Amino acid sequence: MSYIPYAIKGLRKALIAAMPLALLAGCDSEPQAIAQVIPSVKVLEVTVKSITPNEEFVGRTEATQDIQIKSKVRGNLLKTYFEEGSMVSKGDLLFEIDPEQYDAALKASKALVAQSTAAYDTSVRNFKRGEGLIEDNYISQADYDNLLSNKLQNAAALQSANAELDNAKLELGYTKIHAPFSGRIGRAEVFVGDLIIPDQTELVNLVKVEPMWVNFQLPEKVITNTKKAAKMDDQDITIEDLPVKLRFPNGSVFDEIGSIDFIDNRVDATTGTLAVRAKFDNTEHLVVPGLYVTAIIEAPSVQEVILIPQRAVQEDQQGRYVLTVDGNKVVKRKNVVLGKRYGIDWELEQGLEIGELVITEGLQKARVGAEVEYEMDTVQPFNENDS
Template identity: 50%
Template structure:
């Protein structure tokens, strides 16, 4: 019995020693792993400044066809929706009334010429008889008056004939400009009056694009243009490109041909107009388009990826990793976009490391493990 107790005590001592030994050899706790983030370096690059404006296309000429006389419509001579040329016949109005009026005035003209010829012969006869005293001076005055009156009657009758011919010519309605004609607003047999809108023609070449510039952008543009004048750059040198409603770029370059002389007090904008040749008549009036205005001057600008930009109540900001690999929040002022990059006006410097991936894992003040983003160079022969 005494031996059993001794064995138990011995095992207790052995187990106690093992526990104490195990506690003494426990490994030290591991250090926390720093979150990894992808960073991109803010860099300077030569860029061409540009601005975008929403505009609307407008026909350079937009004519409503109205007749100048009244009558019954006899014929329509064009295909609705076709491109037509100036001088093409569009409509014909019943000419019978105006032909009768012309014939009447022509008869009056013949009568007036006959009266004038008689008055001229009488005047010639009187002129020969006056020196011999065969007629009195008063009679000669009456002959002269008659000659002048009948001559004026001929002029009046000729004018009436020309007016009648003009009215008759109005029975045929011709296109005043070249362009695309609308559908007819009248039907054959309708009684047409000078107030009747018969059709519409829009001139598609060139095409105008009207847009508005906000007063803030206007002042900035004027300041930049004042500097550009020193380099002999004119308003005509601005490159005007057009993004169509389907997102594709129009294949022509336009130019500004009108700038308003007053800022609209209600909207705070200035009206501006650009002109495009529209050689293929691709653009039609009334389209909403995006006008891309490119400066002829290149600038050295600081650029960062759009993916790095966030926004809160204070405005736009980015997360910057400093030399100690600590995260800092920087409020930035941004300019225009260039592809997938944004121009930085203030808040960053060339060489700053900007977090572009892993933003959800970080906050200002913590340390991170920054990994530089790999930029794959673009190759023209690569296909998307």
């Protein structure tokens, strides 16, 4: 006979008897309250800053001179004297075309001039003799007229020979092609031995890099605003007087300050803009033609504006807003109206008062109406040199 069934029954009875005691013990212990954690954020105080307002426009650089060099004479290319892509100075020898035929033409022209000079001198002497003879009636008027005509014809022939000589000298000189101005030379389009066709064969491109132009479109409202600002400040300032800065595609700002040297005479009716051109000295040749850049025109006077960090601004269906912390460390929402952007900051037009604390870090932890701990943000204020 097995004792296992009796043992199981005894264990079951013991468990049933122990359960009420365990339940009573559980009822005696109360759960521990979880301590509430107050989030920590960083804030910046709303302040006023003196800035020089500016407008930015997309522009494109253009060389003040950009030409394709061609030859004025025909012949085979004899030699190239420059290094492609290098800077050349005005008057530097670039190409030489075989001068053999032009040298021969020059010699022939010199011989023709000598021959014509001799003929002219003879005709002059004969005419002078004729003048003495006709006075004494030793020759007829017809003979005298022939002597005069011969002198005039030889004078014309000599003049023509001299013209041919000058032309031969020019053509021989054209066999050596020099840089018409200082600039950066491009890649040669011809090689030694190539037949050069005058005024057709493109030899090389040359661009002038000092100074450099920047072309951009200026909205008519900018012109109007500038005139209004100058009138309010009682200043005689025009668009041409405003300095122009340049920002490269990589975000760096050009060291030089440019000036506007051309404004078109009418506004484009389709775009409402005016074609404008600024000039930069470009002494270090950092600006190259065909580059897309940002032209920055600064206002003629300093203005006081309220700035808030761009990273503090949020947006939803109600519009743009920021979160602030009041004197009781409670988070509040403030809807804002923003103006222009300056570097990492927005210009505040409406919505905040000077001295309010705007949350810049920890926005995801802040809840409207909840309490937070805060510390002042150490972010650097807006610097106009970074714009």
